[in-house]
Amino acid sequence: MPHDLFAIPQPELEFLAAVQNFSDTEVLPQTRAWEEATAFPDEIWPRMGELGLLSMTLPPAGGGTGLSCRTYCEAVRILAHGDPALAMNIAAVNALVVAHIAAFGTPEQKEKYLAGAAAGTIKLAWGLTEPDAGSDARRVKTVAEPIEDRPGYYQLNGRKMFITNGGKADLIIIIARTGEKELSAFLLETDQPGFTLEKRIHTVGVSASNTVQFALNNAIGWHTPCTFEQATGLLYRGRLGIAAMALGIAEKAHALAIEYSKQREQFNRRLCDMQSVQNMLADSEMEIAAGRLLLAQGAALFDAGESIVLASSMAKLYTSETANRVTNRALQIHGGRGMTREFLVEKLWRDAKLTEIGEGCSEIQRMVIAKQITR
Ligand SMILES: Cc1cc2nc3c(=O)[nH]c(=O)nc-3n(C[C@H](O)[C@H](O)[C@H](O)COP(=O)(O)OP(=O)(O)OC[C@H]3O[C@@H](n4cnc5c(N)ncnc54)[C@H](O)[C@@H]3O)c2cc1C
Secondary structure (H helix, E strand, C coil), X not given: CCCCCCCCCHHHHXXXXXXXXXXXXXXXXXXXXXXXXXXXXXXHXXXXXXXXXXXXXXXXXXXXXCCCHHHHHHHHHHHHHHCHHHHHXXXXXXXXXXXXXXXXXXXXXXXXXXHHHHHCCCCEEEECCECCECCCHHHCCCEEEECCCCCCEEEEEEEEEEECCCCCCCEEEEEEECCCCCEEEEEEECCCCCEEEEEEXXXXXXXXXXXXXXXXXXXXXXXXXXXXXXXXXXXHHHXXXXXXXXXXXXXXXXXXXXXXXXXXEECCEEHHHCHHHHHHHHHHHHHHHHHHHXXXXXXXXXXXXXXXXXXXXXXXXXXXXXXXXXXXXXXXXXXXXXXXXXXXXXXXXXXXXXXXXXXXXHHHHHHHHHHHHCC
């Protein structure tokens, strides 16, 4: 186990200070407006490109920021203080799309897409889930058939649902079936007749993130040579990103609850001086601290080149359930006001739910953990 779990080199600390400033001054003030609009403004992507937030998993030689996993998680955590939906998008774009092209893309594909992806001029999404393939991801029915006179290109037919940023994306990674048992991944440009946006999916939280369902009818996909296991193996780092998002939500809600409990008085006492409220605050403080350690452990293992299958599931499971417990307590501490839109805590409570579902539900994380320890 690497012992210095929290070490971050100086240049990365400077990057994180810029992310903090962005989150405080350009994200948090807009979080309600984006939720109401159920969309981010298009300008946010080039702005995040400028900050280096879209290429954290791309090595500098490939034109990226090339940051450690530790710093990637910190950036996602800090963004979640400002807007959890934006943090979720950044986590997915980096871990599942940019990292995919960097790892499995051909030189032509990297040349064509990576600079635009890093700059935010090419908007990205990742498409695995389908109406009949959720937790059981191998059930994907989207079929990919090679196009005879176009080596590397395939015709894709099927339907994808719950795709984050799918309504805005210029380029989507599609996981599709190439044989009875074989699946692989394809780059799909959305600006083509075979791509049909079927519906916008409105969710209880993270609403700004433009989650959609779309159909592929003889759509053209460019093959990125990889197996299903390689493509979905990127989900391990992705889960650390969702854990960071969950931690950020929990920290923000907890801070709001502490502040509120120090100001609000009933029975001639501050809420924070009442034992039931103290118990809630103490439990949240401790669970957040434990979540930080699990996340830092996962990131440190990744940076050391070790397996994070177990560590990423433990970090995601624990922090996501913590985020749900902590936001629930924080809302409770706010009383009736906690249920109103005048207080941010109700939004954090709703946004937290995604972390127990996206990139593998809690039940699936428990299966992964149990399998790892009983091998
Ligand atoms: C807002 C949002 C954004 C998303 N973004 C993306 C995206 O960008 N790209 C993408 O590909 N997908 C995305 N997803 C999909 C997400 O990954 C799936 O929703 C998730 O994996 C669960 O699949 P499902 O919804 O089909 O639930 P199901 O698989 O039908 O599961 C339903 C319930 O059954 C439980 N369950 C299933 N199998 C088992 C089992 N073997 N043992 C015990 N319990 C089990 C589950 O844990 C869950 O509680 C997103 C989802 C949401 C809500």
